[in-house]
Every structure is written in structure tokens, then in C-alpha cells.
Amino acid sequence: WTEAAEAVKTYHEDLVRRWKEEMDTLLVYAGLFSAVLTAFNVQSYQLLQPGPADSTVALLQEISSQLRSFTISPPFVNSTGNGRSACRN
Secondary structure, eight states: OHHHHHHHHHHHHHHHHHHHHHHHHHHHHHHHHHHHHHHHHHHHHHHHSOOTTOHHHHHHHHHHHHHHHOOOOOOOOOSSSOHHHHHHO
């Protein structure tokens, strides 16, 4: 049993060592990827902001303000008609 236990121990130690090396490699890759992506995003962020003179933005703001100003008014009530006749139908 000693030989079997030693073989299993060696196998598992080798497996854990390979996993550790693979995780180290993945962490280095993730760190480098994050650094490159951050630099790219910092430089690109200014391009994503709309300019103040952009006509599309101004037009959308105008439409938005018009839509905001709409109000829902109550239905028209006929002040000359008999109010009870509508209830009898």
C-alpha cells in the first residue's frame, strides 16, 4: 500500500503544481489585458462624449422637452346638456 499511496501522492502533487502554474499564467494575462483595456478606454472616453454643438443632441433635447410639457386634460364636459340623460342610458 505504501507504493500506491506514494504514486497517488505524486500524481496529485503534480496535478496541483500544474494547476497553480496555469492559474499564475491566467492571472498575468488578465492583468495585462486589464492594463491595455484601461489605457484604451481612457483615450476613447473623450470620443464618446457628445459635443455641445452637436445638432442631433440639441434636437433630441428639444423633443424631450416638448414631450415633457404635454399634459393630460380631463375629457370635455358639455355644460349645456342635461347631466342626468347620460346616466339613464
